[in-house]
Amino acid sequence: MRYIFKFPDIGEGLDExxxxxxxxxxxxxxxxxxxxxxxxxxxxxxxxxxxxxxxIAAVYGKIGETIKVGDPLVEIEMEGxxxxxxxxxxxxxxxxxxxxxxxxxxxxxxxxxNNAYMPASEEGVDADAAHVSKPVKKALATPVARAMAKEMxxxxxxxTGSGPAGRVMTADIKKYFESSKxxxxxxxxxxxxxxxxxxxxxxxxxxxxxxxxxxxxxHSAAHMTMHEEVEISELIRVREKYxxxxxxxxxxxxxxxxxxxxxxxxxxxxxxxxxxxxxENNRMVYKNYFNIGIAVDTEDGLLVPVIYDxxxxxxxxxxxxxxxxxxxxxxxKLSMNDMKDGTFTITNYGSIGGIFATPVINYPQAGILxxxxxxxxxxxxxxxxxxxxxxxxxxxxxHRIVDGGEVTRFVNTLTAYLNDPVxxxxx
Amino acid sequence: xxxxxxxILPDLDIMDSTEAVSACVWQPDRTYLVLxxxxxxxxxxxMVAVLAxxxxxxxxxxxxxxxxxxxxxxxIAVSFATETLKNPRAYFHTINESIMAxxxxxxxxxxxxxxxxxxxxxxxxxxxxxxYRKPKRVLYHAVLNMAEDISIIAKYIRHPAKEPDYRxxxxxAEFVTSLMAxxxxxxxxxxxxxxxxxxxxxxxxxxxxxxNG
Numbered sequence: 001m002r003y004i005f006k007f008p009d010i011g012e013g014l015d016e017x018x019x020x021x022x023x024x025x026x027x028x029x030x031x032x033x034x035x036x037x038x039x040x041x042x043x044x045x046x047x048x049x050x051x052x053x054x055x056i057a058a059v060y061g062k063i064g065e066t067i068k069v070g071d072p073l074v075e076i077e078m079e080g081x082x083x084x085x086x087x088x089x090x091x092x093x094x095x096x097x098x099x100x101x102x103x104x105x106x107x108x109x110x111x112x113x114n115n116a117y118m119p120a121s122e123e124g125v126d127a128d129a130a131h132v133s134k135p136v137k138k139a140l141a142t143p144v145a146r147a148m149a150k151e152m153x154x155x156x157x158x159x160t161g162s163g164p165a166g167r168v169m170t171a172d173i174k175k176y177f178e179s180s181k182x183x184x185x186x187x188x189x190x191x192x193x194x195x196x197x198x199x200x201x202x203x204x205x206x207x208x209x210x211x212x213x214x215x216x217x218x219h220s221a222a223h224m225t226m227h228e229e230v231e232i233s234e235l236i237r238v239r240e241k242y243x244x245x246x247x248x249x250x251x252x253x254x255x256x257x258x259x260x261x262x263x264x265x266x267x268x269x270x271x272x273x274x275x276x277x278x279x280e281n282n283r284m285v286y287k288n289y290f291n292i293g294i295a296v297d298t299e300d301g302l303l304v305p306v307i308y309d310x311x312x313x314x315x316x317x318x319x320x321x322x323x324x325x326x327x328x329x330x331x332x333k334l335s336m337n338d339m340k341d342g343t344f345t346i347t348n349y350g351s352i353g354g355i356f357a358t359p360v361i362n363y364p365q366a367g368i369l370x371x372x373x374x375x376x377x378x379x380x381x382x383x384x385x386x387x388x389x390x391x392x393x394x395x396x397x398x399h400r401i402v403d404g405g406e407v408t409r410f411v412n413t414l415t416a417y418l419n420d421p422v423x424x425x426x427x
Numbered sequence: 428x429x430x431x432x433x434x435i436l437p438d439l440d441i442m443d444s445t446e447a448v449s450a451c452v453w454q455p456d457r458t459y460l461v462l463x464x465x466x467x468x469x470x471x472x473x474m475v476a477v478l479a480x481x482x483x484x485x486x487x488x489x490x491x492x493x494x495x496x497x498x499x500x501x502x503i504a505v506s507f508a509t510e511t512l513k514n515p516r517a518y519f520h521t522i523n524e525s526i527m528a529x530x531x532x533x534x535x536x537x538x539x540x541x542x543x544x545x546x547x548x549x550x551x552x553x554x555x556x557x558x559y560r561k562p563k564r565v566l567y568h569a570v571l572n573m574a575e576d577i578s579i580i581a582k583y584i585r586h587p588a589k590e591p592d593y594r595x596x597x598x599x600a601e602f603v604t605s606l607m608a609x610x611x612x613x614x615x616x617x618x619x620x621x622x623x624x625x626x627x628x629x630x631x632x633x634x635x636x637x638x639n640g
Contacts, residue, residue, distance in 0.1 A: 020464050033562060038464075042589060043543045044515045045464045045490040046560035064465070209595075216592070280520065280540050336597055341550060 003052050003076045007039065009069045017041045018066045024074065028056045036074055054078040141168035148173045154180075206301045217363035222399040225358040226407050229390040230415040231379065236389055238421050246316060255371075255391075256294070256348060257318035261424050262417035263369060264290045264311035267344055270410040272402050274343050276364040284401070293342035293362060294322070296329045297352065304362060305334050306342040315424075346371065355392045366401045369414075370394035391418065429468045429477060434461070434487045436496075438504030442559070442566045448507045450626030452619045455496040460583055462486040462493050463557065476582050489568060491544075491557035492587040499575035499605070501619055503556075504568040505626055515558050515565075519544040522567050523556065529621045533613045535606065542591025546571075550593060551604035573615055574607035 007017060021038040024030055035047040036056075058075040061067050139157045141149075145168050149156040152173060159176045161168035203211070217223075235258055243253040267274040267290050275286045290311040293304040305325040310318065328334045345362040350373035359370040372392030379388035393415070397407050417424050436459070441449040460482050462471055468484060471493040477484065496502060505522050523546050527538045530546075541547040546554035556569035580599040594602050606613055 018465050035562065040464045040490045043489075043491045043519070043556070044558045044560060045488060046515075046558075047562060049562045212592075278539060281524070285537070285539070336595065336601060340595075340597075340601075 001078045002057060003054065003078055004072050005036070005051055005074050005076060007067050007069055007071050007073050008048070016066050016068050019061045019063050020045060021063060022059060023047070024050075024056045024059065026056055026059055030054065030056060030076065048073065050074075050076065052076045052078055139168050140166055145170050145173055152177050204300065206303075210301055213363065214360055217361050220363055221361050223358070223361060223396055224399040224404070224407070225394055225396040226404075226411060227356050228393045228395070228411050228415060229375075230393060230418045231388050232374075232391050232418055233389050235418055235421045242315075246319060251316065251319050252323050253315075253319050254322065256322050256346075257315045258418065258421055258424075259346060259348075259369075259371060260292055260294075260307060260310050260318045260322070261313075261315050262414050262421075263292060263344065263346060265417060265424060265427060266410055266414040268311055269413055270406060272406055273367045273397065273410055275366050275401060277366075277398065277401050287343045289343065291341050291343045293339070293345040293365075294325065295345060295347035295349075295362075295368075296326070297349075298329050298332075300332070303329060303334055303339065304342060304345060305329060305338045306340065308341070344368070350374065350391070357394045359394060359396045361396055361398055363398075365398075367395060367397040370396070429472070429474060429484050431462065431468055432483065432485045434485045436461075436485070436502070438502055438568050439488070439566070441504055441506040442561070442564060444506055446508075446628065448505065448626055448628075450506075450623060451504045452501060452622045454501050454615060454619065455498055457498065458482050458579075459496040460484045460493060461496060463491045464488060465490075466493050470588070471585055473583055473585060480583075482583060487557075487559075487568075489557040489559035489566065491555065492589065493584050494555060494570050495575075495580055495583060496570060497575050497579065499573050501571050501573060501615065501622075502568060503554075503571060503622055504566065506564055506566045508564055510563070515560065516543060518558060518565060518567060519556060523554070523569075525625045526554065526569070526571070526622060529618065529625060530606075530613075532621070533611060533618070535609075535611050535613075541593045544569075545591060547593070548604060548609050551609075552594075552602055553604055553606060553609075572603065572605040573613070573618070574605050577603050577605070577608070 009015075017039040018041075019037060020040045023035045023037060030036065030050045031053045032050055034050045036050050037048050039046055039048055054076040056074055057077040060072045060074065067073075139159060140161060140163075141156055146156055148170050149159070149168075154173055154177055156168055156173070159168050159172050160166075162172050163169045232255075235255065239253060239255060239258065246253045271286050272284075274290060275284050278285050289309060291306045291308045292310045293306045296303050296305060305328065307313070307318065307321045307325070313321065325334070325338065328338065342362060342365065344365055345359075345368040347357075347359050347368060348371045349357060350371045353373055355372040355375065357370045357372070359368040361368050370393070372394065375390050375392065377388055377390065378385050380386075393411065395407065395411055402410075436455075437453050438451045441451045458480075460472060460477065462468065462484065464487065466486070468474065468477075472484070503526060520540060523540050523544070527540070527546060530538055535548065537549050539547050539549070541550075541552065544556040544558075545552045554569050554571045556567060559566040559568075577600050580603060584599065586598070590596070
């Protein structure tokens with residue numbers, strides 16, 4: 001009997017490895033446990049032992065070649081094992097099958113056993129069986145359901161069971177059959193796209209990094225977004241007054257320095273928003289510094305330069321920093337040093353448009369504040385209806401770190417500062 | 428042409444130990460460049476600088492990228508018997524945690540496990556490690572930068588082909604640091620003794636449970 005041994009998952013979460021050294025050649029006798037090959041992944045070199053005793057019938061891959069988990073490594077001819085014994089031998093490795101009587105069900109239920117990941121596990125497949133089918137996991141089902149699946153040409157092992165303990169029912173078979181048929185019909189209806197209707201452009205390194213970071217954030221953090229509006233008539237008045245004064249010094253005073261100051265002061269009062277969670281070590285990491293990143297839309301893509309120790313800078317100094325990083329971004333002079341060690345991020349998409357958003361956290365930070373475009377609407381001031389000017393705020397946080405109450409208190413503090421900007425100076 | 432020597436440094440000996448856990452903590456006597464199992468000298472090293480300074484180059488049996496060993500670094504190796512083959516991340520985590528505990532006793536703050544197997548102070552790496560796994564025994568070894576000038580890394584070692592996520596394209600100078608550069612002047616002999624103590628035979632039971640449990 002011929003046994004194919006496939007490259008097993010060695011547990012790093014990686015799906016490939018490089019062949020570093022072969023310990024066996026074709027025709028060599030091996031015993032179960034003998035090292036077959038030395039494989040290398042990012043940080044680990046491991047000798048892969050043989051799961052079976054026999055003669056090496058084929059060796060796949062050359063030294064230096066990278067192979068995927070599940071690719072064949074060797075074929076082992078297991079001497080003296082044939083017929084029913086061979087089937088039993090494969091089953092020992094392939095699926096630890098347990099047979100039990102299912103309560104309330106007519107017939108026998110088959111339950112697939114769990115599989116070890118290394119080394120002699122489901123990676124091994126009987127050579128003959130490999131060309132016929134891949135019975136990796138057997139579905140739990142009644143004989144009636146099995147008969148129906150056979151009749152309808154459905155592979156019952158692909159059907160998700162809705163019965164007790166995931167048992168596949170006749171209704172599941174029908175549903176699967178109809179769904180498969182519908183997908184087949186839809187596929188037939190998709191017209192062939194002419195090549196001139198699609199163009200391709202290779203991903204830039206920045207786009208790849210953005211994509212990776214965004215997905216990592218969405219997969220790793222428990223995103224939650226809170227929306228609020230802050231009335232900023234007083235902020236507009238103060239800004240107008242000092243904009244002219246600072247312009248004489250060549251400093252452009254936008255709203256952003258005020259927002260930066262308000263965020264830095266609020267973060268000092270709510271340290272959890274300026275922290276990260278270290279799940280590996282079961283602890284929180286609180287940052288006693290306040291480095292605030294500003295998401296900048298550039299022609300190349302999104303960049304997040306950081307204003308370091310924002311809490312220690314005056315609004316005038318923050319205005320200078322904002323101008324500096326904006327100039328660097330425009331001139332493509334931002335370096336890695338300008339963009340590292342951020343502890344919180346602000347994204348001011350309102351300068352382009354938009355009111356509310358659900359910003360993606362700059363992982364592993366705890367939060368990101370989105371600022372929408374300035375909007376005007378009537379408000380009551382005493383008994384009078386006057387014009388109100390608002391900034392829409394969208395704060396996304398990692399809900400693993402911050403609870404809703406804390407987020408609300410943070411937003412209340414932030415809006416209080418922006419509503420009454422002089423309070424930032426008094427503090 | 429660089430002559431790549433077989434790895435003959437002290438820590439490999441403990442791979443043949445019959446102890447449940449065996450450790451070897453040592454200080455290199457001079458500068459060595461150690462290639463990872465699949466690294467090539469011509470792509471990993473600045474050949475001109477290496478040849479000019481006549482640096483010894485070796486290839487270790489474990490994975491990972493090229494490292495530099497100098498008298499300002501210490502090498503920490505731990506080997507242990509294992510009947511089960513756990514996810515290597517668990518081994519890295521357990522051993523690195525022990526090393527971090529020793530460093531924390533010296534007041535080192537903001538220690539984090541980063542990437543697959545690094546220890547960092549904040550976002551800067553101070554220790555890199557790798558594993559060589561045989562069916563019934565695992566060898567972990569690591570280099571801890573006590574006080575080495577980071578410029579020496581850039582002098583001999585090129586930017587690696589693979590890097591952990593948290594490196595984010597940073598140069599050696601931006602990515603790596605030493606305990607001294609971070610303001611921690613720890614007596615090297617004392618630290619080595621304390622790390623040995625962590626993995627000493629009397630503590631083997633607990634460590635073996637951690638590694639195999």
